[in-house]
Amino acid sequence: xxxxxxxxxxxxxxxxxxxxxxxxxxxxxxxxxxxxxxxxxxxxxxxxxxxxxxxxxxxxxxxxxxxxxxxxxxxxxxxxxxxxxxxxxxxxxxxxxxxxxxxxxxxxxxxxxxxxxxxxxxxxxxxxxxxxxxxxxxxxxxxxxxxxxxxxxxxxxxxxxxxxxxxxxxxxxxxxxxxxxxxxxxxxxxxxxxxxxxxxxxxxxxxxxxxxxxxxxxxxxxxxxxxxxxxxxxxxxxxxxxxxxxxxxxxxxxxxxxxxxxxxxxxxxxxxxxxxxxxxxxxxxxxxxxxxxxxxxxxxxxxxxxxxxxxxxxxxxxxxxxxxx
Amino acid sequence: xxxxxxxxxxxxxxxxxxxxxxxxxxxxxxxxxxxxxxxxxxxxxxxxxxxxxxxxxxxxxxxxxxxxxxxxxxxxxxxxxxxxxxxxxxxxxxxxxxxxxxxxxxxxxxxxxxxxxxxxxxxxxxxxxxxxxxxxxxxxxxxxxxxxxxxxxxxxxxxxxxxxxxxxxxxxxxxxxxxxxxxxxxxxxxxxxxxxxxxxxxxxxxxxxxxxxxxxxxxxxxxxxxxxxxxxxxxxxxxxxxxxxxxxxxxxxxxxxxxxxx
Numbered sequence: 064x065x066x067x068x069x070x071x072x073x074x075x076x077x078x079x080x081x082x083x084x085x086x087x088x089x090x091x092x093x094x095x096x097x098x099x100x101x102x103x104x105x106x107x108x109x110x111x112x113x114x115x116x117x118x119x120x121x122x123x124x125x126x127x128x129x130x131x132x133x134x135x136x137x138x139x140x141x142x143x144x145x146x147x148x149x150x151x152x153x154x155x156x157x158x159x160x161x162x163x164x165x166x167x168x169x170x171x172x173x174x175x176x177x178x179x180x181x182x183x184x185x186x187x188x189x190x191x192x193x194x195x196x197x198x199x200x201x202x203x204x205x206x207x208x209x210x211x212x213x214x215x216x217x218x219x220x221x222x223x224x225x226x227x228x229x230x231x232x233x234x235x236x237x238x239x240x241x242x243x244x245x246x247x248x249x250x251x252x253x254x255x256x257x258x259x260x261x262x263x264x265x266x267x268x269x270x271x272x273x274x275x276x277x278x279x280x281x282x283x284x285x286x287x288x289x290x291x292x293x294x295x296x297x298x299x300x301x302x303x304x305x306x307x308x309x310x311x312x313x314x315x316x317x318x319x320x321x322x323x324x325x326x327x328x329x330x331x332x333x334x335x336x337x338x339x340x341x342x343x344x345x346x347x348x349x350x351x352x353x354x355x356x357x358x359x360x361x362x363x364x365x366x367x368x369x370x371x372x373x374x375x376x377x378x379x380x381x382x383x384x385x386x387x388x
Numbered sequence: 389x390x391x392x393x394x395x396x397x398x399x400x401x402x403x404x405x406x407x408x409x410x411x412x413x414x415x416x417x418x419x420x421x422x423x424x425x426x427x428x429x430x431x432x433x434x435x436x437x438x439x440x441x442x443x444x445x446x447x448x449x450x451x452x453x454x455x456x457x458x459x460x461x462x463x464x465x466x467x468x469x470x471x472x473x474x475x476x477x478x479x480x481x482x483x484x485x486x487x488x489x490x491x492x493x494x495x496x497x498x499x500x501x502x503x504x505x506x507x508x509x510x511x512x513x514x515x516x517x518x519x520x521x522x523x524x525x526x527x528x529x530x531x532x533x534x535x536x537x538x539x540x541x542x543x544x545x546x547x548x549x550x551x552x553x554x555x556x557x558x559x560x561x562x563x564x565x566x567x568x569x570x571x572x573x574x575x576x577x578x579x580x581x582x583x584x585x586x587x588x589x590x591x592x593x594x595x596x597x598x599x600x601x602x603x604x605x606x607x608x609x610x611x612x613x614x615x616x617x618x619x620x621x622x623x624x625x626x627x628x629x630x631x632x633x634x635x636x637x638x639x640x641x642x643x644x645x646x647x648x649x650x
Contacts, residue, residue, distance in 0.1 A: 074551045135554060137519065138528065162515075162549050166531055169516030172485040173492075173523035176603070178611030179484055181516060198619060205617050212610045248528040248559040252544070255551035269649070293650060301548065305534050305569035311552055318548045326649045347647055348625075349640070360627060365643050369630025377637045382650055385641060 065096035068153040081159030084224030090123020095188035099125040106134045120233035137166035138246035160221030168218040177214040221340040259310025268325045269295025276331020280308035285375045292382040316341035330371045334359025389501035391432045395425040397459035421459040424506025430573040433467035445469040464584035465576035476593040481606030488520025503563040518565035531565040
């Protein structure tokens with residue numbers, strides 16, 4: 064029997080989209096292996112009602128293990144998953160893309176002496192086993208991995224697995240977990256703080272995004288003018304949000320938003336994987352970067368090697384003139 | 389307190405990365421200290437300089453072939469006091485879990501109060517070694533930290549996670565991986581570069597730190613490379629070198645116009 068255990072991240076009464084995708088994927092794969100998809104949720108008792116847990120059945124979960132414990136931290140989840148796997152013998156642990164999944168999956172690999180593959184974009188069942196595909200070296204090659212031992216751990220790339228909602232309710236089983244001492248030595252002081260203005264980028268057809276190549280926070284003024292000329296909005300990379308140049312709500316990528324506008328114009332963005340996963344579905348990608356080796360030139364539709372400080376203002380004027388004329 | 393910093397030799401970013409015929413990374417070509425690690429070293433040095441806690445020493449711990457010594461010397465030139473170089477044929481081909489286990493064994497002997505590392509390596513891009521090491525050491529851990537405040541017996545760390553910025557209070561000893569936004573690493577002085585040659589680098593093998601051979605290397609790997617394949621081909625985009633900006637802008641506008649984007 065090859066059951067798959069999926070971790071479901073939740074916040075303020077909603078499940079994470081990538082977790083739901085992992086559940087749907089896990090259900091599909093477990094079906095092919097002749098097993099079931101199980102899910103672990105962890106949190107305050109008041110946040111984990113029967114209905115909230117059972118609702119994961121609609122995505123393919125057969126059973127949901129409910130654990131009372133701290134939310135938003137990885138190490139208590141490692142303890143919980145260890146307890147559940149030792150008692151139930153799931154053969155694989157699966158995580159949707161995101162920060163916590165990396166931490167939990169890796170820690171679980173250490174705890175269970177298991178193999179782990181991360182940034183996985185595709186999983187398939189073959190001969191009763193799961194095979195994971197992971198792009199490497201800036202996505203130029205795909206490395207195909209399998210697992211040996213009792214447990215294989217697969218951590219998906221952001222948006223790799225699509226959530227498919229159907230009907231049904233999962234059985235809910237409460238699990239008591241004895242947390243390790245070190246798992247209780249971290250305390251969440253504040254979770255999910257929104258830094259900067261609450262901007263809406265998800266509904267925009269045209270996005271102009273800026274990265275470190277802008278050189279300074281004021282560089283965003285150029286992008287705002289350009290976005291305005293096109294009737295679009297401005298987005299940002301994690302590096303510049305962490306630096307305080309632009310609001311978190313405008314951030315694209317691994318720990319930000321995923322967008323797919325008609326046009327994504329990236330200025331001063333190198334195109335690291337963590338950013339790419341949040342915008343690669345855009346219909347048209349235009350990149351302006353002075354470094355001709357920037358990875359973004361490998362997946363844009365139109366790339367301009369040059370100084371954005373020279374190009375963006377002139378482009379803004381040209382678009383305004385065109386629209387006016 | 390004692391701070392250990394995990395450092396790693398990686399191919400230079402300018403060098404084309406590739407897999408060898410065995411699925412392991414081809415490590416020929418130019419190598420350097422993983423750029424993310426320089427932020428971890430800088431943070432250790434800043435904690436020491438700030439004086440809120442007394443830092444007795446900053447020790448670099450690295451696993452890698454003989455050639456890694458160059459990267460280790462670079463780490464020393466950035467402010468590390470001494471280094472442990474874990475190097476053994478038996479470690480070649482270790483997967484993430486094996487590498488983290490081996491590093492944890494080397495760290496155990498040092499009994500650090502704080503372990504710092506870069507949030508990812510420039511080669512494998514695994515964000516995960518910190519979590520593996522922490523579980524083996526039985527220490528609390530947080531990755532991708534962009535701000536931290538260390539005081540006696542605890543630290544307060546901030547990082548960006550799925551729903552915004554989290555602030556977490558952690559009792560030490562702890563394992564913290566840092567993001568590149570945490571600081572701007574300084575350049576080493578010529579004196580520091582020269583001095584780095586004289587600082588001690590303790591070279592150890594798996595037997596010296598109690599690593600079980602069956603848990604590392606190719607044989608110990610539980611996630612196994614089977615083959616590689618080419619990703620789906622995407623038609624290459626059009627590239628324009630900006631020489632005359634007016635002309636470039638005309639081309640961009642025409643391109644957008646063709647696609648009815650303006």
